[in-house]
Amino acid sequence: MRTILFILQKEFLQIFRNRMMLPIIFVLPLVQMLILVNAATMEMKNLNIFVIDRDYSTTSRKLVGKFAASPFFRITGQSTVLSDAESSMKRGKTDIILNIPANFEKRLVKENRAEIQFLINAINGTVAGIGYGYAASITSGFNREIVSEWQKIPAGTIGAQSIQVKSSFWYNPELNYKVFMVPAVLAILVTIIGAFLSGLNIVREKEIGTIEQINVTPIRKYQFVIGKLTPFLMIALVELGFGLTLGKLLFDIPITGSLFLLFGTAAIYLLVVLGLGLLVSTMAKTQQQAIFISYFFMIVFIMMSGLFTSTESMPDWALKVNVLNPVAYFIRLVRMILLKGSGISDIYRDVISLAVYGVAMLSLATWRYRKTV
Amino acid sequence: MISILAEQIGKSYQHIHALENVSFQVGKGELFGFIGPDGSGKTTLFRILTTLIVPDSGSVTVENLDVLKEYKKLRTMLGYMPGKFSLYPDLTVEENLEFYASIFDTTIQENYHLIRDIYVQIEPFKNRLAGKLSGGMKQKLALSCAMIHKPTVLVLDEPTTGVDAVSRVEFWEMLKKLKSEGVTIVVSTPYMEEAGLCDRVALMQFGKIMKIAPPQQVIDEYRRNLFSVKAENTYKLIEDLQRFPETGSAFPFGQSVHFTPKSPAFFPQMLIDFLLQNDHQNPDVHSIEPGIEDCFMELMTESPDAGDLSKI
Numbered sequence: 179m180r181t182i183l184f185i186l187q188k189e190f191l192q193i194f195r196n197r198m199m200l201p202i203i204f205v206l207p208l209v210q211m212l213i214l215v216n217a218a219t220m221e222m223k224n225l226n227i228f229v230i231d232r233d234y235s236t237t238s239r240k241l242v243g244k245f246a247a248s249p250f251f252r253i254t255g256q257s258t259v260l261s262d263a264e265s266s267m268k269r270g271k272t273d274i275i276l277n278i279p280a281n282f283e284k285r286l287v288k289e290n291r292a293e294i295q296f297l298i299n300a301i302n303g304t305v306a307g308i309g310y311g312y313a314a315s316i317t318s319g320f321n322r323e324i325v326s327e328w329q330k331i332p333a334g335t336i337g338a339q340s341i342q343v344k345s346s347f348w349y350n351p352e353l354n355y356k357v358f359m360v361p362a363v364l365a366i367l368v369t370i371i372g373a374f375l376s377g378l379n380i381v382r383e384k385e386i387g388t389i390e391q392i393n394v395t396p397i398r399k400y401q402f403v404i405g406k407l408t409p410f411l412m413i414a415l416v417e418l419g420f421g422l423t424l425g426k427l428l429f430d431i432p433i434t435g436s437l438f439l440l441f442g443t444a445a446i447y448l449l450v451v452l453g454l455g456l457l458v459s460t461m462a463k464t465q466q467q468a469i470f471i472s473y474f475f476m477i478v479f480i481m482m483s484g485l486f487t488s489t490e491s492m493p494d495w496a497l498k499v500n501v502l503n504p505v506a507y508f509i510r511l512v513r514m515i516l517l518k519g520s521g522i523s524d525i526y527r528d529v530i531s532l533a534v535y536g537v538a539m540l541s542l543a544t545w546r547y548r549k550t551v
Numbered sequence: 552m553i554s555i556l557a558e559q560i561g562k563s564y565q566h567i568h569a570l571e572n573v574s575f576q577v578g579k580g581e582l583f584g585f586i587g588p589d590g591s592g593k594t595t596l597f598r599i600l601t602t603l604i605v606p607d608s609g610s611v612t613v614e615n616l617d618v619l620k621e622y623k624k625l626r627t628m629l630g631y632m633p634g635k636f637s638l639y640p641d642l643t644v645e646e647n648l649e650f651y652a653s654i655f656d657t658t659i660q661e662n663y664h665l666i667r668d669i670y671v672q673i674e675p676f677k678n679r680l681a682g683k684l685s686g687g688m689k690q691k692l693a694l695s696c697a698m699i700h701k702p703t704v705l706v707l708d709e710p711t712t713g714v715d716a717v718s719r720v721e722f723w724e725m726l727k728k729l730k731s732e733g734v735t736i737v738v739s740t741p742y743m744e745e746a747g748l749c750d751r752v753a754l755m756q757f758g759k760i761m762k763i764a765p766p767q768q769v770i771d772e773y774r775r776n777l778f779s780v781k782a783e784n785t786y787k788l789i790e791d792l793q794r795f796p797e798t799g800s801a802f803p804f805g806q807s808v809h810f811t812p813k814s815p816a817f818f819p820q821m822l823i824d825f826l827l828q829n830d831h832q833n834p835d836v837h838s839i840e841p842g843i844e845d846c847f848m849e850l851m852t853e854s855p856d857a858g859d860l861s862k863i
Binding site for chain 2: 180181184185191192196386390391393394396
């Protein structure tokens with residue numbers, strides 16, 4: 179026990195003497211919060227729409243007015259020739275083309291039906307899908323309006339407004355994307371500190387040769403491992419606290435669940451991540467190798483973690499692979515605790531899985547760590 | 552009293568035999584030196600002695616403890632100074648020493664008497680980061696750290712390489728003092744003159760021990776007459792010596808060439824005449840006492856692998 183304390187003391191001395199360390203601990207979360215949370219948004223605002231209005235009637239202008247009034251769309255151009263719109267899309271200036279044919283109003287009045295066309299740039303499928311959704315909902319709203327206006331059917335009667343959908347969004351009532359992102363960014367922060375810094379720290383001892391001297395001492399394997407990993411467990415938890423404070427102050431994210439549960443979960447998750455860092459350090463001989471190995475794992479884990487995209491929509495095989503993705507567990511847990519206010523009874527299965535994973539990972543890494551060269 | 556007993560150690564890395572059939576013993580309190588060129592297997596041997604690597608064959612006991620089976624106990628008794636500086640460059644002199652004392656469950660105060668002579672020289676810099684010390688001071692700190700837990704066996708891998716001449720002399724004085732405290736010291740060095748300071752030396756080459764003897768005995772057993780040959784053009788001198796029929800061996804030693812004749816019947820005037828015939832100005836040939844380096848050169852020439860000088 180005393181030996182572990184001495185190793186800890188030495189580690190903290192070295193960590194805080196490292197001039198890069200404090201910036202990493204405090205600037206990293208700030209920048210990630212400000213950039214990732216603000217920039218990486220799935221909310222569609224300012225979709226560029228080009229209007230081809232060949233009808234130029236009251237009704238068609240009213241429809242265009244609806245799009246102009248919507249916060250999601252910005253009208254970039256208007257013309258009566260489709261080729262103008264097409265060339266604008268080719269230049270990347272337009273996301274959606276709204277094509278209103280001539281005789282739009284006339285047909286609507288005479289035949290009670292008319293068509294309009296949307297041409298959507300689907301290079302980014304998600305943007306295209308969501309953009310179409312917005313456009314379709316504006317159109318159907320407009321549709322209801324004119325039907326009731328022209329047919330003079332009293333409100334409430336069948337035909338005018340058959341079924342009206344009133345939705346309420348739980349856990350994020352304003353559909354604020356930041357509320358979705360902040361917990362995930364917190365999880366990424368904890369992951370980076372845990373996996374990268376711990377692995378690098380041990381490999382550094384190999385690189386500068388101090389490990390050779392340490393290995394000849396009576397320090398036991400477990401003492402070395404605990405002494406090496408505990409500082410980063412503590413730093414990562416401090417980081418989580420700091421990030422959470424930033425999230426509250428900057429984005430006013432809800433903290434619905436218990437903070438104690440959040441930090442407890444984070445500590446368990448860190449067992450997995452630190453174990454991974456240690457495992458990487460047993461494989462790598464230089465810090466460069468360690469960075470590349472960690473980077474490889476992290477990219478896969480983070481991309482499949484549900485940071486930006488929903489994990490539920492992944493193909494079956496990917497869902498099965500994701501059972502091994504610790505980042506996915508943690509992002510899910512942080513969101514559940516912070517946004518939904520989940521208690522231990524709601525999440526104990528995930529927490530237990532993480533704990534088992536952590537113990538397995540740490541045991542494997544400790545077993546692989548050799549006190550010989 | 553035997554401190555280290557090594558029998559038939561072998562260790563290979565892929566196709567390279569780093570060590571082959573290495574056997575030796577070191578007595579308690581002996582200052583035992585390993586001499587040999589780079590790549591002769593000294594570091595591999597030291598890593599086996601210090602339980603860092605496992606030999607492929609053979610057995611080693613240090614202080615009656617098997618390096619394979621009883622390594623845990625052995626590690627508390629060993630002091631090891633690797634060839635590469637391996638203290639924490641981002642900790643200060645004092646913090647390094649304190650750390651190594653504490654992980655051996657001791658304190659600087661408790662064993663201060665052991666390291667006092669060395670440590671007083673670096674104590675004025677005790678708040679300096681170890682990475683910022685000069686080469687000689689680094690080695691003194693490393694020795695202090697290796698000594699702070701009062702080891703019974705001290706293994707030093709080329710402790711004086713890259714250290715200035717004055718510090719080297721001081722360093723060896725310290726080793727002598729430690730030896731007088733009863734510590735068994737195993738040291739390797741590429742410097743031949745340091746070999747003379749050991750109780751016994753082992754000459755190593757190509758992973759084998761060629762000879763083990765006290766340095767004076769190594770010199771005494773040197774069977775040939777040795778001459779120092781000087782001329783103004785050293786390069787041409789070596790070339791001409793190789794054509795001289797009486798030449799047994801000729802190795803450049805700084806400004807002069809150490810020359811051994813083939814037959815005992817040789818006398819210096821023969822060579823002087825030869826050199827004068829070959830247009831050398833003021834040739835000088837006189838008999839000298841062999842040093843350990845001469846013996847090493849001779850042993851190397853005798854070894855079957857020595858034909859390929861590029862291996863050295």
